[in-house]
Amino acid sequence: MNKIKTALVGYGSVAENVHAPLISVCEDLELTAVVERNQEKSKVKYPHVRVFKSLEDLLAADVADLIVIVTPNEYHFSQAKLALEAGKHVVVDKPVTIHSHEAEELKELAESKGLVLSVFQNRRLDGDIQTIKKILQEDILGRIVHFESHFDRFRPHLVDNWREKEVPGNGITYDLGTHLIDQAVMLFGRPAWIYAEILKQRTGAVADDFFDITMMYEGLKVRLTASVLANAPIPRFMVLGEKGSYAKYGLDVQEKAFKAGQIPEGINWGLEDAAVWGKLHLEKGTISYPTERGDYRIFYQNIADTIQGKSLPDVKMQEAIDVLKIIEAAFLSNKEGRRVYQEEVFR
Template identity: 35%
Template sequence: MAALNPFRVGMIGYGLSAKIFHIPYIQAIPSFKLQAICQRNPSNDDDAAKDHPDVTIHRTPEELIKDSEVDVVIIGTPPVTHLTLTKQALEAGKHVVVEKPFCPTAAECDELIKCAKDNDKVLTVFQNRRWDTDFLTLVELLRHESLGRIVEFETHFDRWSPHAPQGWKGDQNPGQGVVYDLGSHLIDQVVNLFGMPKKITGFIHRQRQPPTDLEDSCTVLLHYNGMLAIVKASVMSLQLKQLRFKVRGDSGGYKKYHLDPQEPQLKAGMKLDHPHFGREPEEDYGILTVVDKDKEIVERRYPSLDPVTYLGFYKSLASALLGQSPVPVEAKDARDVIYLIELARKSAQEGRTLDVE
């Protein structure tokens, strides 16, 4: 599916997000054309103009937003800038994709949702891990396999990262820290599966030594009627196999290790049209545990689905821009994730479980 005239995309920011999560997918879909990039401070080994000689290069976000040749703006800058830049782009008549986390506060998200409505523009948030192969496989498993009533759902994004990141990601500014960064992915997936929880309990940590201002690890408990969802992200998890999902039902269980492979594959230079792109090897398949017809407990590998990849987000966006389908991620859904993050941080600060209104 391609628009008669492709939607012209302007990318604000030229870091990892732009290079790995956005530009390769935009360039792979005929409905889009990479029209412009905003990079403030190029260097000899990091220069958007050299990487994309046929693309207009701007030095400030305001220049790109004013560019009449741009139809869709992607905001790939630090979260504290999302409100201002997204609002400017919407008011300039652009459709907008905002990197997650949407904004530091739910109130700011509400302001942008209203702004998009007032200007009749598409606004969506790049919650790309809804298109992870491991998550889509789990959705399929829960739909078709009889785990029975789910009593506990555990989702992890753990790693061994004892040193604080450099640059803006190493600072504890509004909208930063682990529960905004990785937690926004994990909470979004839980809410996507089960809806909003009834209560929330948050534990936010600084596991690195010496400690920095950055909140680097978290455990968030999302309380549902008869089920507990556990969201965990740690920077001190030294494991050859990192746990990704663990699901307990009253008639079955499921355990999965390793993250979706798209990010490391792109970092290693693999192209989207490679036959192994996004595909999980058999040794990374999850383990399904059930009771067979003879009442014996048995385990078997549960094959991962063929990858949709993050092309799924942009194909859905193209359809939404043509008025043929909803946006890939509703801004209100991303706003609800930020609301839960705010509650989790408040819960951690006050040392108590909070109701989710």
């Protein structure tokens, strides 16, 4: 079967360091084109690609069947809609759109045209969350009563990045919050209620740079937090159950590997050193628990399989819509200082 011709819309750091390498190593995809408005940086690593100055020019040339949108959040809806209307399969970087009603419109459009539409929720494929998924499936900790997920960094200085500017879809909640919420919903489903505090903590910040979101389930509290002013070790995950606890420090190894320019291939990709495995704290004592392989390559292989009719998308649009509705509820909760209940969120 011929490879699926794939185009990237946008070639910033995430497209260059993550999407392009993942597409290039997928046996069923071929990176054929890139949209870069101001330069042709993609040709340094991929000299064979055609570079276009706009999505409209790319679609008019009809050189790709799969369009991957990796532009700032405010452009996702209009660009994804344009690509779908042109009859193209589409992958959009998370959180897909800014508003849930926009994502619902895209879902309906894709379904009406029989096209694949999915969202790049790569952190479902982090080794640590896959490990927690395994721990829960094996009932190692018994009934879970508390799940805590942190994504903390120390970045005290503002940078010249659209995520920190006064633009739609900016801030840490739409960025890292999307990942943490998606992981929690993957494990536990829709919450009964949501309460959130979303702050701008750095001097001069115009975009939110801290959140603390509670998602409550029957008998289970989920706490999701992220800060850019955390310069001390804090667990990435902490899971408490009736039989014991699990704590994990440090981030999945893939992001660091991508930033170092490593190609995502080989049997050791995504494997974490045993020295930094998480710990199970059980009644009989504390033991290291092997971290599962993290593997973002699975995402694009699944997209290819779905386009070829061999599979269904692992990241479904309704799941992305639910995440957006929770984000919207979190901002509403922060604004009004109250819990937002399920019947209000998922109307």
